[in-house]
Amino acid sequence: MNIKALFKHSRAFSLVELLLGLAIAAIIGLCVYNMFWSAMKLDDKMRRVHESYLEILMADHGLTHDLENAINLDFSASYQGAKIFDGQSKEFSFLEQTAHGIKRVRYYSGLWSGDNFVKSMIGRVTNPSGITDYSKEALPIEFLLRQEMSLSDWLNETTNDTHTQVVANGLKKGSFNCQYAPLVKNLHNLGSKEIIYKDTWDDKGLPMSVSCSFILYDPKRTQEGLMFKRDLFLAPVATYHHEQ
Amino acid sequence: MIKSRAGFMLLEAILTVVIVSICLTFIAQSILTNFRTGVRFQEAIRSLIVMENQLGLLYATSGSDDMIDSSSRALEVPYDKFMIHASPSTLNDHLKNVGLILNWPAGHGQGELKVETIIYNSNEHQSTL
Numbered sequence: 392m393n394i395k396a397l398f399k400h401s402r403a404f405s406l407v408e409l410l411l412g413l414a415i416a417a418i419i420g421l422c423v424y425n426m427f428w429s430a431m432k433l434d435d436k437m438r439r440v441h442e443s444y445l446e447i448l449m450a451d452h453g454l455t456h457d458l459e460n461a462i463n464l465d466f467s468a469s470y471q472g473a474k475i476f477d478g479q480s481k482e483f484s485f486l487e488q489t490a491h492g493i494k495r496v497r498y499y500s501g502l503w504s505g506d507n508f509v510k511s512m513i514g515r516v517t518n519p520s521g522i523t524d525y526s527k528e529a530l531p532i533e534f535l536l537r538q539e540m541s542l543s544d545w546l547n548e549t550t551n552d553t554h555t556q557v558v559a560n561g562l563k564k565g566s567f568n569c570q571y572a573p574l575v576k577n578l579h580n581l582g583s584k585e586i587i588y589k590d591t592w593d594d595k596g597l598p599m600s601v602s603c604s605f606i607l608y609d610p611k612r613t614q615e616g617l618m619f620k621r622d623l624f625l626a627p628v629a630t631y632h633h634e635q
Numbered sequence: 636m637i638k639s640r641a642g643f644m645l646l647e648a649i650l651t652v653v654i655v656s657i658c659l660t661f662i663a664q665s666i667l668t669n670f671r672t673g674v675r676f677q678e679a680i681r682s683l684i685v686m687e688n689q690l691g692l693l694y695a696t697s698g699s700d701d702m703i704d705s706s707s708r709a710l711e712v713p714y715d716k717f718m719i720h721a722s723p724s725t726l727n728d729h730l731k732n733v734g735l736i737l738n739w740p741a742g743h744g745q746g747e748l749k750v751e752t753i754i755y756n757s758n759e760h761q762s763t764l
Contacts, residue, residue, distance in 0.1 A: 437670070444676070444681075578695060583701055624694065
């Protein structure tokens with residue numbers, strides 16, 4: 392059969408052919424739609440996870456910076472109850488030398504519910520009312536918060552110059568844990584296995600290292616999540632440690 | 636030619652299906668690549684945190700033997716899928732170059748992050764902490 396003959400005998404589609412064609416087109420269209428819908432959902436999820444990861448990275452940098460600038464001051468003569476470094480299993484606070492003077496910095500997890508919310512550390516301004524609404528719900532997530540107060544606020548137990556920042560969100564509720572390791576001399580010969588962490592820090596001075604761990608909440612795997620652990624070594628304060 | 640017939644030729648139909656298939660393949664590939672990039676990005680951030688942990692330990696111990704071990708070892712939970720080994724080399728009497736190489740399974744291959752740093756070489760040198 393040549394081309395001319397083919398064209399001669401060509402005809403329009405019958406109703407059955409048309410219906411069959413439509414059915415096939417509909418099935419293909421449905422598949423494509425499903426594929427795009429799944430891709431969009433996946434993309435949205437990835438974006439949210441990316442944001443969480445970036446926040447964790449920024450939180451890590453902020454935490455490292457804060458702890459590296461932790462200082463030791465002796466207030467025992469005037470304020471006997473004042474702990475230079477107060478380490479609990481779910482939070483810790485310490486004195487930090489900043490460009491604006493000495494500040495008391497506290498890291499803890501929870502849902503922010505104060506009045507003087509400023510902004511997150513990564514520069515994104517968050518709507519305080521939005522967060523307050525969240526705090527009323529029993530959410531499976533919570534924030535990593537950083538509270539900064541002036542030295543006078545800390546010593547006098549006031550809140551005149553105190554503000555709180557959301558450092559990271561998406562932490563699984565109750566998963567933020569902290570541990571503290573005391574100074575170990577001659578670590579070079581003993582090895583890293585000799586760094587022993589304990590759940591609280593009640594000693595007089597600064598710990599050698601703070602280990603923070605938390606689980607990033609995953610809505611698809613609520614029981615598991617993704618665990619992060621960071622061991623942060625405080626800047627060497629040789630003279631103080633020797634005094635200890 | 637168009638006037639002479641009302642329906643599509645088989646060749647045209649096949650060509651259309653082929654074009655649509657190629658387009659769909661590219662779209663699917665693009666989506667898959669996007670997803671893989673996202674996973675790699677997350678692994679990269681996780682590996683950065685792991686590496687910073689290891690660097691902190693390396694400095695704190697001034698390069699103790701277990702930190703500059705050149706044999707590959709698995710890290711502790713939650714980073715147990717990461718393997719690390721070191722490649723130390725002496726620069727002079729006082730300084731040592733230490734490369735830390737972190738590996739982890741990434742898809743069909745392996746992810747790698749390598750960092751080099753310089754620490755004191757002397758065995759008599761105590762931890763600065």
